Amino acid sequence: xxxxxxxxxxxxxxxxxxxxxxxxxxxxxxxxxxxxxxxxxxxxxxxxxxxxxxxxxxxxxxxxxxxxxxxxxxxxxxxxxxxxxxxxxxxxxxxxxxxxxxxxxxxxxxxxxxxxxxxxxxxxxxxxxxxxxxxxxxxxxxxxxxxxxxxxxxxxxxxxxxxxxxxxxxxxxxxxxxxxxxxxxxxxxxxxxxxxxxxxxxxxxxxxxxxxxxxxxxxxxxxxxxxxxxxxxxxxxxxxxxxxxxxxxxxxxxxxxxxxxxxxx
Amino acid sequence: xxxxxxxxxxxxxxxxxxxxxxxxxxxxxxxxxxxxxxxxxxxxxxxxxxxxxxxxxxxxxxxxxxxxxxxxxxxxxxxxxxxxxxxxxxxxxxxxxxxxxxxxxxxxxxxxxxxxxxxxxxxxxxxxxxxxxxxxxxxxxxxxxxxxxxxxxxxxxxxxxxxxxxxxxxxxxxxxxxxxxxxxxxxxxxxxxxxxxxxxxxxxxxxxxxxxxxxxxxxxxxxxxxxxxxxxxxxxxxxxxxxxxxxxxxxxxxxxxxxxxxxxxxxxxxxxxxxxxxxxxxxxxxxxxxxxxxxxxxxxxxxxxxxxxxxxxxxxxxxxxxxxxxxxxxxxxx
Ligand SMILES: Cc1cc2nc3c(=O)[nH]c(=O)nc-3n(C[C@H](O)[C@H](O)[C@H](O)COP(=O)(O)OP(=O)(O)OC[C@H]3O[C@@H](n4cnc5c(N)ncnc54)[C@H](O)[C@@H]3O)c2cc1C
Numbered sequence: 014x015x016x017x018x019x020x021x022x023x024x025x026x027x028x029x030x031x032x033x034x035x036x037x038x039x040x041x042x043x044x045x046x047x048x049x050x051x052x053x054x055x056x057x058x059x060x061x062x063x064x065x066x067x068x069x070x071x072x073x074x075x076x077x078x079x080x081x082x083x084x085x086x087x088x089x090x091x092x093x094x095x096x097x098x099x100x101x102x103x104x105x106x107x108x109x110x111x112x113x114x115x116x117x118x119x120x121x122x123x124x125x126x127x128x129x130x131x132x133x134x135x136x137x138x139x140x141x142x143x144x145x146x147x148x149x150x151x152x153x154x155x156x157x158x159x160x161x162x163x164x165x166x167x168x169x170x171x172x173x174x175x176x177x178x179x180x181x182x183x184x185x186x187x188x189x190x191x192x193x194x195x196x197x198x199x200x201x202x203x204x205x206x207x208x209x210x211x212x213x214x215x216x217x218x219x220x221x222x223x224x225x226x227x228x229x230x231x232x233x234x235x236x237x238x239x240x241x242x243x244x245x246x247x248x249x250x251x252x253x254x255x256x257x258x259x260x261x262x263x264x265x266x267x268x269x270x271x272x273x274x275x276x277x278x
Numbered sequence: 279x280x281x282x283x284x285x286x287x288x289x290x291x292x293x294x295x296x297x298x299x300x301x302x303x304x305x306x307x308x309x310x311x312x313x314x315x316x317x318x319x320x321x322x323x324x325x326x327x328x329x330x331x332x333x334x335x336x337x338x339x340x341x342x343x344x345x346x347x348x349x350x351x352x353x354x355x356x357x358x359x360x361x362x363x364x365x366x367x368x369x370x371x372x373x374x375x376x377x378x379x380x381x382x383x384x385x386x387x388x389x390x391x392x393x394x395x396x397x398x399x400x401x402x403x404x405x406x407x408x409x410x411x412x413x414x415x416x417x418x419x420x421x422x423x424x425x426x427x428x429x430x431x432x433x434x435x436x437x438x439x440x441x442x443x444x445x446x447x448x449x450x451x452x453x454x455x456x457x458x459x460x461x462x463x464x465x466x467x468x469x470x471x472x473x474x475x476x477x478x479x480x481x482x483x484x485x486x487x488x489x490x491x492x493x494x495x496x497x498x499x500x501x502x503x504x505x506x507x508x509x510x511x512x513x514x515x516x517x518x519x520x521x522x523x524x525x526x527x528x529x530x531x532x533x534x535x536x537x538x539x540x541x542x543x544x545x546x547x548x549x550x551x552x553x554x555x556x557x558x559x560x561x562x563x564x565x566x567x568x569x570x571x572x573x574x575x576x577x578x579x580x581x582x583x584x585x586x587x588x589x590x591x592x593x594x595x596x597x598x599x600x601x602x603x604x605x606x607x608x609x610x611x612x
Contacts (some may be wrong), residue, residue, distance in 0.1 A: 031555055035422040037279035040421060055523055081453065111388070112397060129512045138521075141538050144388040151392035156468040157356065159385045173472070178381040179532055181476040189466040196531065197524070239397030243414075244425040248556065252568065254586045256575075261594060262586050265601040268569070271585055275546050277489045277513055278605060 017062045018122050020133045020145070021055040021075055021090060023083035027138040029112035037247045051086040052135025057195045061132050063094045064200060070080050073098050074128075074209045075122050078106055078114060084218050092205055092213035099125060103222035108235030111140065115148035117233050120226045122153060129170075130190040135160055146194035156191045162198040282411065285342070286312045287372040287433070289363060289390075290323040290335070291380050298329055299440055300378035302338040306446025307438075308376060309339030309350070314407040318342060320372065322363055324459075326352035328480045334453040338446050343456050347502065350463035353474055354382045357465040360389040366459070367394060372433050374413055374592070376405075379439040391435050397428035398435040403442055403560050409450060418537050419557035441485070441541030441564075470567030484533065487516025490544040492535050494520035496551020496591055503528040505595040506550060512602045518542065518561075520552045531540065536559035547583075551591045571595075 024031060025047040032045035062073045075090040077083050078101040087098040101121050110119065122128050131153070135147040143159065150157035162182065163175035170189045175182045177196055187193075223230060231237060257267045272278045286308045289457040291298040301321075308319045321335045324346040332343040344366055350358065358382075367375065367390070373391070377383035379401050391398035404416040408427075413434040415426045428434040484490060491513060493506040503523065510517035518535040521530070535542060536558040543564025550571045552558060559582055562568070573590045580586045587594065 027522070031419050031421075031553060037422045077393070110397065111393070111400075112395075115392065129327045136538070139516055142388075142398075143384050144391070144398055144400065147385055147388035148392040151389055157385070158469070159390070159458065160381075160431060177531070178474070178476075180479060181472055181474065184473045184475070186470045186472055191468070197527070238397060239395075239431045240426050240428045241284075242424050243427050245420070245422060246424075247422040248418075250581045252584055254570075254580045254583055256580075256588065261589060261597050262601075264589060265594065265597040267603050268585075268598060269601045272513070272602075273605070277515070277546050278602065 014072055015065070015129050016072050016074070016127055017065065017130045017132065018076050018125060018128045019055070019059045019062050019090070019095065020118055020149070021059065021077045021129065022052045022137050023049040023077065023079045023084060023086045024052045024137055026050045027053060030139065035245045035247055040245045041273050042245070049086070051089055052134055052137045054136060054195065054197060055198050057126070058132040058134045058196055059090055059093060059095065060200045060202040061164060061195055063203070067096070069168065074099060074125055076118060076125065077101065078117050078121070080107070081189060087218050088213055089205065091216045092209040093203060094209065097141055098216065098218040100218055100220050103228070104196070105223045105230050106234045107235060107275045108238065109241045110238035111142045111144035111238035112148060112239050113233055115145045116152055116237060117226070117228070117275045118145065119149045119152035119226050121221065122149070124221065124226060131155070133192065133194045135194045143194070146192055150192035153192070156187055158185055158187055158191070159194045161193045161195045164193070164199070186211045282315070282373050283317050284371050284373045285313070285318045286374045287367070287376070288321045288340070289375065289377045289383070289386070290321050290331070290391070290396070291378045291382055292323070292325050292328055292331070295325060295327045295331070297334060298378060298380060299330045299445060300380060302334065302445055303440065303443040304376045304378065304438060305335055305338040305340050307443040308374070309446065309481045310375065311405060311407055311408055311413070312340050315373070315411060317373070320344065322366060324351045324359060325363060332454070336452045337448040337450050342369060342452045343454060345456050346459040346463070348463055350461060353471055354386070355465060355469070355471055356385060356389055357469055358463050359386055360393060360611050361461065361465070361519070362459060363390050364393045367433060375433045375435045377437050379437040383437050387435060393434065396431040396433055396435060398437070400437055402436045402438050403537065405436065405438070418560050421496070421556055423494050423556070439537070439541045441543065479532065481510070482514065482516045482517040484518055484540050484542050487544050488544070489513055489515040489546045489548070490518055490535070490542055490565070491515040491548045491550065492518040492520065492552065492558070492562070493523060493550040493591075494552030494558075497521035497523065497528065498551070498592055500528055502592050505592065505599070509595055512599055515548065516542070516544065520555070520558045537561065549579060549583065550595070552579060553577055554582050582606070
């Protein structure tokens with residue numbers, strides 16, 4: 014049986030994340046009550062695993078690091094069809110940068126045991142570094158392919174994948190175990206079904222903290238993070254807007270005039 | 279670390295044996311950083327048939343080039359390139375390593391950083407040396423900017439998109455040292471690159487377009503997006519987008535403008551149905567004239583442009599298209 018781990022993250026809803034702002038006075042974050050959702054690209058990662066499951070015997074574990082509230086997105090993944098849900102949650106994991114996050118997740122993958130394939134979204138919508146997949150692969154001593162847009166799984170343990178480049182793609186053969194980070198072009202994620210939600214009710218989520226992973230507190234969270242944020246500031250705008258007024262027709266005419274003036278037309 | 283004189287490194291990025299512009303841009307910036315630190319700029323250049331390129335790197339400000347010129351290095355291979363760079367870095371101990379936020383850099387940088395157990399900052403929009411001689415890495419966030427540092431571990435690593443820093447003035451007289459990296463360059467075979475396929479992008483390339491039209495979530499749906507595409511054709515503009523347009527599947531990731539996408543500097547920028555989030559706006563900071571269309575007069579985008587039209591883009595764009603058509607007809611009949 015093929016063992017797949019899908020790493021997922023709870024992120025501030027990208028549709029409302031613009032409400033999180035830096036307070037110009039205190040230079041701290043105003044969180045603006047934005048709800049947490051499953052990172053959009055992680056849906057593609059889970060979908061990749063679920064699609065492979067239709068053709069082979071597969072066990073899917075969903076793994077997330079986050080605060081206790083992140084259990085809701087792990088639950089969502091169980092309702093979508095994952096077999097096991099693990100939440101890595103501990104005060105000590107807080108404040109992790111990409112490196113410490115990758116390390117913590119790698120320890121989770123290791124404790125879960127014998128992964129053949131690890132899927133991640135290419136990036137999270139809030140951090141957007143793209144580092145967690147490749148760094149975790151390095152820590153697990155597995156090969157990685159980033160930006161995967163097509164997968165041809167093979168039973169003989171070497172998979173063929175296409176990975177997006179700025180101006181084309183690479184076609185590669187990868188020996189398992191391996192880590193893949195996926196793009197939204199890979200698939201169209203399924204949506205929650207009523208029966209899935211019912212089934213997921215019976216599934217429990219495993220929670221592991223620092224002691225369960227047996228890792229040193231120096232290697233996780235803020236302490237285990239090589240990088241730190243030292244300063245936040247707001248930026249001053251240097252332009253002054255002139256509104257083009259009038260009826261819709263007049264506005265369009267004036268805009269055409271402007272475009273002629275600046276040489277576009 | 280106070281008087282660390284170890285070098286600043288740039289990992290070169292090449293395509294068909296030509297340096298991508300981001301490489302001299304990073305070398306130029308590194309020159310400034312190295313001058314502030316009183317140290318040297320060194321470049322790692324890997325490829326096959328790239329042995330004429332070091333002179334360009336010296337002219338951009340590098341003092342030393344580690345050159346791996348070998349058929350086994352022709353294409354970027356994650357394991358081979360990581361091994362070579364990690365091996366060199368462990369030996370020469372650079373204090374800073376910079377890479378482009380290119381297809382290669384986005385995968386290679388975290389592989390190298392993880393092997394060297396050090397920090398890595400994604401898609402910086404500025405870099406400075408502070409009073410403690412530490413690299414300040416600036417990224418846009420939460421409607422403003424944040425500074426990230428890697429205070430203890432070395433090297434300090436960052437990626438930067440093409441176009442963030444200007445091309446340096448070339449000094450053709452500059453010479454430097456070429457250190458050749460010897461093979462054999464072997465890998466375990468766990469990853470094999472079967473083929474690299476280049477697909478020509480559609481439409482006018484964003485990098486060179488004199489007018490860039492970008493649109494965002496306000497386009498509403500695929501129908502609304504088609505109007506935007508039509509407008510970009512009518513204006514002969516390069517078509518860019520914000521992240522929601524990529525998330526919705528209207529536009530390709532390659533056309534996203536901003537911190538984690540493309541940096542462009544057209545003469546004219548027209549932003550439609552987008553809110554002017556910092557992460558997008560840093561991508562067009564170089565535009566001369568900026569225009570926005572948004573249905574919300576209070577949208578932050580209006581404090582960042584020269585001209586504003588308050589209207590629903592789905593109603594306004596068809597009228598604008600009609601006016602452009604009328605204008606063109608008049609031109610022809612004159
Ligand atoms: C680390 C990180 C990196 C990121 N990198 C990038 C990047 O490189 N590029 C990028 O673009 N984003 C990036 N983002 C996302 C970015 O923060 C914003 O979420 C995104 O730019 C917002 O896109 P938008 O303006 O289209 O959408 P919104 O912020 O939702 O704004 C939509 C706007 O359209 C207007 N509107 C709605 N309907 C209409 C209508 N009918 N007619 C006219 N106007 C209308 C609204 O008033 C609103 O102002 C990044 C985010 C993070 C956290």
